[in-house]
Amino acid sequence: MMIALNKRANPSPLFATLSPFIALTLTLVAGVILFLAIGKSPGAALYAYLIEPLTEGWSLHELAVKATPLILIGAGLCIAFLSGNWNIGAEGQLVMGAIAGAIVPVLIPDFRNLLTLPLMLCLGMLGGALWASIPGLLKAKFGTSEILTSLMLVYVAQLFLDWLVRGPWRDPAGYNFPQTVRFPTEATVPAIDYASGRAHWGFGIAILVALGLWYMLARTRRGFSLRVTGQSPRAARFGGFSPGRTTMFAFLLSGALAGLAGIIEVAGAIGQLRPVISPGYGFTAIIVAFLGRLNPAGAILAGLVLALSYLGGEAAQISLGVSDKIARVFQGMILFFVLGCDTLINYRIRIAGQSSGGVIAETPAATTGSDQKRDIDAAASAVPEAGRHA
Amino acid sequence: MLSVEGLTKRFGTLVANDAVDLVIKPGEIHALLGENGAGKSTFVKMLFGSLRPDAGVIRWEGNPVSIETPGEARALGIGMVFQHFSLFEALTAGENIALAFEGGGTGHGAIGARAREVSETYGLPIDPDALVGELSVGERQRIEIVRCLMQDPKLIILDEPTSVLTPQEAEKLFETLERLKSEGRSVLYISHRLDEVRRLCDSATVLRHGRVVAHCTPSEETAGSLAAMMVGEEVEGFSRASAAVDHASDRAVLRLNGLSLPAASPFAVPLKDIDLTVPAGMVIGIAGVAGNGQGELFEALSGEVLQNRADMVSIDGSAAGHMDIEERRALGAAFVPEERLGHGAAPAMALTDNLFLSRHGTDSALFTGTLGSILKNKLKAVAAHISETMDVRKGAPDPHASALSGGNLQKYLVGRELDREPLLIIVNQPTWGVDAGAAARIRGALANVARRGGAVLAISQDLDELFEIADAIAVMHHGRMSRPIPIEEATREKIGLLMGGADPDHAELAEMQA
Numbered sequence: 001m002m003i004a005l006n007k008r009a010n011p012s013p014l015f016a017t018l019s020p021f022i023a024l025t026l027t028l029v030a031g032v033i034l035f036l037a038i039g040k041s042p043g044a045a046l047y048a049y050l051i052e053p054l055t056e057g058w059s060l061h062e063l064a065v066k067a068t069p070l071i072l073i074g075a076g077l078c079i080a081f082l083s084g085n086w087n088i089g090a091e092g093q094l095v096m097g098a099i100a101g102a103i104v105p106v107l108i109p110d111f112r113n114l115l116t117l118p119l120m121l122c123l124g125m126l127g128g129a130l131w132a133s134i135p136g137l138l139k140a141k142f143g144t145s146e147i148l149t150s151l152m153l154v155y156v157a158q159l160f161l162d163w164l165v166r167g168p169w170r171d172p173a174g175y176n177f178p179q180t181v182r183f184p185t186e187a188t189v190p191a192i193d194y195a196s197g198r199a200h201w202g203f204g205i206a207i208l209v210a211l212g213l214w215y216m217l218a219r220t221r222r223g224f225s226l227r228v229t230g231q232s233p234r235a236a237r238f239g240g241f242s243p244g245r246t247t248m249f250a251f252l253l254s255g256a257l258a259g260l261a262g263i264i265e266v267a268g269a270i271g272q273l274r275p276v277i278s279p280g281y282g283f284t285a286i287i288v289a290f291l292g293r294l295n296p297a298g299a300i301l302a303g304l305v306l307a308l309s310y311l312g313g314e315a316a317q318i319s320l321g322v323s324d325k326i327a328r329v330f331q332g333m334i335l336f337f338v339l340g341c342d343t344l345i346n347y348r349i350r351i352a353g354q355s356s357g358g359v360i361a362e363t364p365a366a367t368t369g370s371d372q373k374r375d376i377d378a379a380a381s382a383v384p385e386a387g388r389h390a
Numbered sequence: 391m392l393s394v395e396g397l398t399k400r401f402g403t404l405v406a407n408d409a410v411d412l413v414i415k416p417g418e419i420h421a422l423l424g425e426n427g428a429g430k431s432t433f434v435k436m437l438f439g440s441l442r443p444d445a446g447v448i449r450w451e452g453n454p455v456s457i458e459t460p461g462e463a464r465a466l467g468i469g470m471v472f473q474h475f476s477l478f479e480a481l482t483a484g485e486n487i488a489l490a491f492e493g494g495g496t497g498h499g500a501i502g503a504r505a506r507e508v509s510e511t512y513g514l515p516i517d518p519d520a521l522v523g524e525l526s527v528g529e530r531q532r533i534e535i536v537r538c539l540m541q542d543p544k545l546i547i548l549d550e551p552t553s554v555l556t557p558q559e560a561e562k563l564f565e566t567l568e569r570l571k572s573e574g575r576s577v578l579y580i581s582h583r584l585d586e587v588r589r590l591c592d593s594a595t596v597l598r599h600g601r602v603v604a605h606c607t608p609s610e611e612t613a614g615s616l617a618a619m620m621v622g623e624e625v626e627g628f629s630r631a632s633a634a635v636d637h638a639s640d641r642a643v644l645r646l647n648g649l650s651l652p653a654a655s656p657f658a659v660p661l662k663d664i665d666l667t668v669p670a671g672m673v674i675g676i677a678g679v680a681g682n683g684q685g686e687l688f689e690a691l692s693g694e695v696l697q698n699r700a701d702m703v704s705i706d707g708s709a710a711g712h713m714d715i716e717e718r719r720a721l722g723a724a725f726v727p728e729e730r731l732g733h734g735a736a737p738a739m740a741l742t743d744n745l746f747l748s749r750h751g752t753d754s755a756l757f758t759g760t761l762g763s764i765l766k767n768k769l770k771a772v773a774a775h776i777s778e779t780m781d782v783r784k785g786a787p788d789p790h791a792s793a794l795s796g797g798n799l800q801k802y803l804v805g806r807e808l809d810r811e812p813l814l815i816i817v818n819q820p821t822w823g824v825d826a827g828a829a830a831r832i833r834g835a836l837a838n839v840a841r842r843g844g845a846v847l848a849i850s851q852d853l854d855e856l857f858e859i860a861d862a863i864a865v866m867h868h869g870r871m872s873r874p875i876p877i878e879e880a881t882r883e884k885i886g887l888l889m890g891g892a893d894p895d896h897a898e899l900a901e902m903q904a
Contacts, residue, residue, distance in 0.1 A: 011738070219763050219764055220761065220762040221750055221758055221762040221764060224746060224750070224764060227739075231738055231739065232732050234729075234732055234733045235733055235734070238692070238694065238725070238747070238748065239715075239747040240714060240716035240748075240750075240751055
């Protein structure tokens with residue numbers, strides 16, 4: 001007996017919708033097995049992990065805080081991935097955006113007025129976009145694999161930030177802690193409701209950006225050029241859309257949004273630069289993009305789900321005494337099952353008897369799936385790799 | 391060695407092979423000639439057990455045999471080297487060879503030793519440890535041939551072996567084939583390269599529309615006479631509509647001035663010094679055997695590949711050599727590529743999206759609103775109009791391009807360009823793989839462009855088609871183009887000679903003798 005995958009004539013719209021939900025269900029099942037294996041009651045563990053964070057006002061605020069960068073970056077990555085540009089270095093672009101935006105409060109602390117925050121946000125986008133333009137240019141000009149270059153630049157950015165906060169940008173009045181001055185009020189993203197929690201208006205920006213990108217992708221010529229380039233590069237060229245320009249646009253846009261997420265994170269949730277400013281949002285956002293079906297509007301929901309996985313990890317650590325690495329395990333399982341379930345969209349699973357052992361020579365060597373699929377797998381497999389170092 | 395009588399294969403109403411007879415003697419290289427779609431592949435698939443004949447007898451060494459599977463063919467002593475290789479790229483050459491012998495009881499080491507022996511004997515150097523994915527096409531073909539020879543076949547079938555080889559690699563292959571012949575093995579050599587066949591083959595069978603039109607000795611024929619057999623000498627009554635030439639004017643809509651283009655890859659054909667003028671009101675046909683630079687010419691004209699000098703390509707008087715495809719469209723040009731899915735259309739996108747694909751620039755005022763927003767209703771209306779005019783049959787109002795049959799998609803893609811009433815339309819293989827009804831509609835639509843004063847450049851391997859619609863025919867061979875021959879002076883013999891590579895002066899000479 002063997003399990004065979006038969007290609008469907010047309011992609012199944014049913015499974016295109018159901019796939020993320022099947023993936024989440026399978027993640028839960030795997031979670032139950034996981035908790036049983038480490039001797040915890042699965043019911044209590046899943047409650048602590050998934051439900052408890054939603055029962056209190058302050059933790060809902062935390063959910064919004066964590067979802068903000070995930071949605072911003074995830075929506076941008078949808079654009080990049082859909083156009084066949086595998087930018088997996090959003091974590092580095094986030095860091096460079098945070099550094100560029102922090103130029104204002106750190107280097108020109110006396111510039112304090114209504115323009116301070118908008119200027120910081122713009123610089124943040126610029127920083128992220130410039131950092132993303134490096135792998136973009138290398139790909140457009142020399143055909144370099146952007147998966148490698150964008151990922152490697154993450155570590156460059158992280159070490160640059162580390163050097164800055166321990167060296168030139170260290171707060172002179174900060175008792176030698178590796179951190180910058182605290183940003184003044186004018187340089188801080190205002191909270192939505194101070195009284196009840198930390199959530200800030202960055203969340204609103206993230207929702208607006210995601211909806212804007214959804215409109216661009218679905219309804220404009222620019223969005224069309226991105227979609228057709230990812231799907232059928234030669235047809236896109238025939239349509240007059242230059243692949244190099246599309247690559248640059250995708251990298252600049254996704255980089256700018258990662259940079260925006262970075263500056264919003266430091267100017268909203270943290271309030272200063274530190275050696276580590278993100279628990280891997282840039283990598284987790286890759287999962288957000290895929291869980292959201294590469295649809296920027298879907299990234300809003302997916303961003304909230306992944307934010308919950310971070311909160312759940314913390315909650316499970318407190319109430320169950322398990323390592324907060326459990327959050328990474330859950331995130332990895334979500335991505336694994338999402339990519340696995342996506343197979344159902346294009347393939348039908350058939351359980352077949354022993355097939356006649358034909359000789360190799362008459363079947364043309366099978367290339368598994370399309371190039372795009374291979375690239376997705378390559379990008380996805382780089383994620384846990386990156387996560388280890390983050 | 392092998393004789394075939396009355397072999398017939400039908401696919402539905404199409405008779406792919408109609409009572410084919412053929413005899414291959416021991417120790418001869420036998421050519422199977424024919425245009426694309428003449429039935430060559432169907433025939434060899436029946437010999438190799440991949441297809442079952444509907445009628446006819448195959449005799450192997452005098453005894454009637456029925457070959458049900460490729461395994462049985464191999465057991466008889468028939469080996470085949472495919473046009474598209476069947477190697478696993480992630481495995482080494484040695485592993486690929488060993489895979490074919492799995493279950494044979496021979497150890498891995500023994501297979502390796504035998505592979506080395508065969509590769510040395512026949513001058514086919516292979517490195518058993520090299521990954522197939524890193525090898526050139528020629529090296530991959532050597533692995534296939536070694537694998538085939540290790541089974542000690544008496545008859546070796548080669549399907550278009552040189553179509554993927556550089557001239558130097560082809561030369562080496564010929565040496566190997568001569569050696570096989572000297573050992574008394576027979577070769578069935580499928581090709582449409584006439585010079586090769588004349589040089590190498592002892593006898594030839596020519597197929598056209600599934601029938602044997604001739605058995606001959608290639609060395610006694612000329613390239614021209616072989617080409618004439620392949621494309622058909624009999625001049626059928628062409629139903630030419632009223633001569634479009636009446637509408638021709640002096641306005642040169644497309645002018646190629648010394649168009650040259652280096653080959654982009656080892657298997658591409660460089661374009662060499664092409665001069666051509668397509669005046670308004672005329673259909674110019676470009677004939678030629680596949681792979682003589684037609685694809686490269688199309689991409690150079692469409693602007694997907696740019697030229698070195700701006701004046702190499704002029705569209706309606708403007709030097710367009712440095713313009714991209716959108717700028718050329720803006721000058722009034724329209725393009726229909728050979729490959730429908732993946733080039734002319736994005737397969738997984740709706741017909742309306744595919745309408746936008748080639749028209750978003752020229753019709754931006756019609757299809758896009760503020761901020762570049764796409765007006766779907768306008769697209770739907772125009773797509774519906776195109777479908778109606780061109781009689782595009784589809785299962786849903788706005789299906790994906792890949793859901794349409796080849797003929798219906800081609801009607802849509804031609805209609806998409808004609809709908810904007812272009813000044814110039816350049817089509818590569820307008821009716822390739824399209825059913826007769828759709829082909830007639832497409833040809834009629836192209837002829838209409840010329841009739842209302844536009845210009846048409848039709849690149850086609852189908853001579854019948856060119857004789858039907860073209861006002862003059864030029865021929866491409868090895869990246870060069872002959873001067874266009876007005877349709878009144880064009881004969882199949884003359885075009886055939888040019889397709890076989892005769893120089894144009896010679897072609898005229900032959901005509902004078904005729």
